[in-house]
Amino acid sequence: MAILAAGVGFAIRGGIFDNWGKEYGFTGAQLGAIGGAGFSGFCFGIIIGGVVVDKIGYGKLVALALVCHVLSAVVTFFASSPENAYTFLFWGMFIFAFANGTLEAVANPLVATLFPENRTHYLNILHASWPAGMVLGVVAGWLLDDMMQVNWKIQLALYLIPTALYAFMFMGQSFPKSEAAAKGTSFVSMLIPVGILGSLVACYLLAQFFGDISKAFAPESAKLIGWIIGGALLALVAVMTKGSLGSIMLFVLFFTHALVGAVELGTDGWIQNITGNLFSSTQGKILFFWTSIIMFGLRFCAHWIENTLKLSPIGLLLVCSITAFIGLTLASGMQSFAMALVALGIYAVGKTFFWPTMLAVVGDRYPNTGAVAMSIMGGIGMLSAGLIGGPGLGYCKDRFAGEALNKADTALYAEYKAAQPSKFLNLDFTAAYGLDGTKLAAAKEAKEKTPQQQTVVTADQAGDRATLKADAYIPLTMALIYLGLLLYFKGIGGYRVVKIDEAAA
Numbered sequence: 001m002a003i004l005a006a007g008v009g010f011a012i013r014g015g016i017f018d019n020w021g022k023e024y025g026f027t028g029a030q031l032g033a034i035g036g037a038g039f040s041g042f043c044f045g046i047i048i049g050g051v052v053v054d055k056i057g058y059g060k061l062v063a064l065a066l067v068c069h070v071l072s073a074v075v076t077f078f079a080s081s082p083e084n085a086y087t088f089l090f091w092g093m094f095i096f097a098f099a100n101g102t103l104e105a106v107a108n109p110l111v112a113t114l115f116p117e118n119r120t121h122y123l124n125i126l127h128a129s130w131p132a133g134m135v136l137g138v139v140a141g142w143l144l145d146d147m148m149q150v151n152w153k154i155q156l157a158l159y160l161i162p163t164a165l166y167a168f169m170f171m172g173q174s175f176p177k178s179e180a181a182a183k184g185t186s187f188v189s190m191l192i193p194v195g196i197l198g199s200l201v202a203c204y205l206l207a208q209f210f211g212d213i214s215k216a217f218a219p220e221s222a223k224l225i226g227w228i229i230g231g232a233l234l235a236l237v238a239v240m241t242k243g244s245l246g247s248i249m250l251f252v253l254f255f256t257h258a259l260v261g262a263v264e265l266g267t268d269g270w271i272q273n274i275t276g277n278l279f280s281s282t283q284g285k286i287l288f289f290w291t292s293i294i295m296f297g298l299r300f301c302a303h304w305i306e307n308t309l310k311l312s313p314i315g316l317l318l319v320c321s322i323t324a325f326i327g328l329t330l331a332s333g334m335q336s337f338a339m340a341l342v343a344l345g346i347y348a349v350g351k352t353f354f355w356p357t358m359l360a361v362v363g364d365r366y367p368n369t370g371a372v373a374m375s376i377m378g379g380i381g382m383l384s385a386g387l388i389g390g391p392g393l394g395y396c397k398d399r400f401a402g403e404a405l406n407k408a409d410t411a412l413y414a415e416y417k418a419a420q421p422s423k424f425l426n427l428d429f430t431a432a433y434g435l436d437g438t439k440l441a442a443a444k445e446a447k448e449k450t451p452q453q454q455t456v457v458t459a460d461q462a463g464d465r466a467t468l469k470a471d472a473y474i475p476l477t478m479a480l481i482y483l484g485l486l487l488y489f490k491g492i493g494g495y496r497v498v499k500i501d502e503a504a505a
Contacts, residue, residue: 001166002062003107003126005069006100007133008140009159011292013038013093014272015141015285016152021437024085028401028434029422032394033212034089035269039261039386040209041094043379045101047202050109050375051187058106058175062166065106068099069163077153096159097382103166104378106175109371112363113176117497119363120313121303123356131295133162138272138292142285183500188240190372195246199237201254202376203230205383211426212387223426249485250373253362254380256481258388260354261381263324263474266389267351270397274464275340277444283337290341291348298352312495313357313364318482320357321475324350328472332465350475355381367500391424396470398422398434401463405435408455416440416456435460 017031026034045068049061076092079085107126115122140158144150176182211226218225238244271291276284298305306316327347334340358381359374366373399422406413416439421431440460443453489495 001129001162001169002065002103003100004129004133004136005159005162005166006096006103007130007135008137008162009096009133009156010038010268011134011137011272011288012141012155012158014269014288015138015145016155017270017273018276018281018441019145019152020085020089022441024079024082025436025438026086027418027420027422027437028394028397029391030086030394031273031437032270032391032397034086034093035394036386036390037090038093038097038269039265039382039384039390041097041386042101042104042382043202043205043209043386045098045103045379046105046375046382047101047379049102049105050371050379053105053109053371053375054177054187058110059170059173061102061106062170065099065102066163066167068095068102070160072096072099073157073160076156097386101379101382105371105375108359108374108378110175112359112374116363116367118303119497120306120316120357120360123360123363124299124302124353127356128296128299131292131299134268134292135289135296138285138288141272142282142289146282146285185368185370187372190368190370191237192241192244193247193250193366193369194237194373194376195241195244195250196234196238197246197248197251198254198373198376199234199246201251201258202380202383203234203237205258205380205387206230206233208387208425209383215426247366249488250362250366252481252485253358254377256478257358257377257381258384259474259478259481260358261384262389262392263471263478264351264354264389265382265385266393267328267347267471269385269390270393270467271344274397274468275344277464278334278461279337279340283340287340287344291344294345294348295352298349299356302353302357312486312489313361314482314485314489314495316353317357317361318479318486320350320353321479321482322350323347324354324475325472325479326350328468328475332469332472364495364497367498387425393467393471395422395424395430395432396467397463399432399463400466400470401435401460402433404462404466405456405459408459409452412452412455416443 013035020026021031053061072092072095075088075095079088111122111126112119141155144155207226207230210229211223214222214225272284272288275287305311311319324347327343327350330343331347334343359377362374362377402413402417405416416435417433418436421433424430440456443456446453449457
């Protein structure tokens with residue numbers, strides 16, 4: 001129920017991106033950054049929660065998450081004008097994500113502890129509630145947004161219903177400790193397998209995050225501030241672990257999970273907007289419902305698929321990454337709603353098992369890390385979605401749409417281009433001008449479009465198709481990594497679950 005609340009909020013937010021763009025004149029990059037805050041906050045929630053959960057217990061973290069879920073709604077609803085909307089929406093989404101991360105700092109190690117012999121299966125079942133929440137959210141969005149045109153604030157408030165339900169369900173519950181915590185393993189001992197290498201992935205992303213938020217008060221030195229904070233955190237880990245490099249395997253898993261977050265959650269955050277733009281808003285929501293219901297059903301079948309196809313968790317991840325690449329490649333060329341159902345259905349099958357199976361691999365191979373490694377991995381995935389996936393796809397939409405319109409009509413591009421350039425990862429050489437959100441919305445909504453308006457709409461759609469094509473290369477890269485891991489495990493006698501005493505030794 002707790003993860004379902006996160007899914008409901010995520011799906012409704014994805015469906016009202018167009019409302020925000022129209023009402024406040026946001027560019028694709030700005031919308032991507034707001035959506036990205038709905039991921040980056042998760043990183044802080046799950047990493048901080050993962051660090052303290054074995055010390056303070058699960059119940060206190062659930063209470064903190066409940067407070068943050070309610071606070072998120074309050075902050076978000078203060079958005080009232082183009083001047084203040086970006087700030088309130090950004091931080092409202094950040095707090096929402098922090099609550100979600102805190103809850104997963106409870107849920108992931110809890111399920112891994114309860115089902116040590118079959119983590120892949122039960123973590124997939126746990127995370128089936130994510131697409132279930134997205135299904136409910138997209139249905140609510142279709143009814144309230146497309147059919148009834150209810151204010152977006154009322155739509156977004158619906159996630160408070162499952163929030164109240166999980167608060168009630170958690171009351172009076174008692175929880176076990178992780179296997180490592182039960183054996184009295186210290187936090188530093190849990191952190192040693194992560195070491196400098198594993199922390200490097202997280203600290204790089206944190207440096208990017210702090211650099212982003214520092215632009216508000218120190219635009220000239222924002223990047224430097226980010227690197228200083230990221231470097232200081234990495235140095236702290238080095239001191240705490242006495243210079244331990246950590247596990248190379250865990251470093252590879254962390255890096256790969258950054259790609260998982262970018263392609264799965266980054267794409268999910270934009271897919272309603274993209275498909276709604278290529279077809280219609282209602283069809284975009286139907287397609288999002290379609291992919292979410294596929295994920296929901298298949299996540300109950302991970303154990304059966306592994307046994308039937310004789311796949312290890314790494315083999316399952318390899319098959320999924322290839323499938324996701326094929327699906328996104330087909331989606332980039334979809335011209336009909338029927339083709340969209342096929343292409344995005346294939347993509348949905350591919351992305352279904354990424355997140356929970358990656359968590360299961362860490363639980364299987366590094367039980368001596370308790371909740372720490374699993375929480376850091378979840379934080380890396382969400383932070384990547386917030387900094388690379390969501391903003392990256394928004395940047396691609398801006399860049400490719402602007403290039404398409406400039407190629408079609410230079411004068412029209414000059415009229416419609418955004419006032420400020422979009423950049424990827426704050427890199428100046430990536431600067432590109434997208435299309436002004438308010439002008440673009442007016443062109444889309446015109447019942448009888450002028451030739452100029454139709455040219456703008458066509459260019460915007462071309463940008464969406466090019467974005468999906470670029471997105472497909474992420475799972476292709478993942479496939480190469482999983483192939484390497486598969487060959488590695490084959491060379492050492494095959495994949496197997498490691499016992500905690502064995503790992504400690």
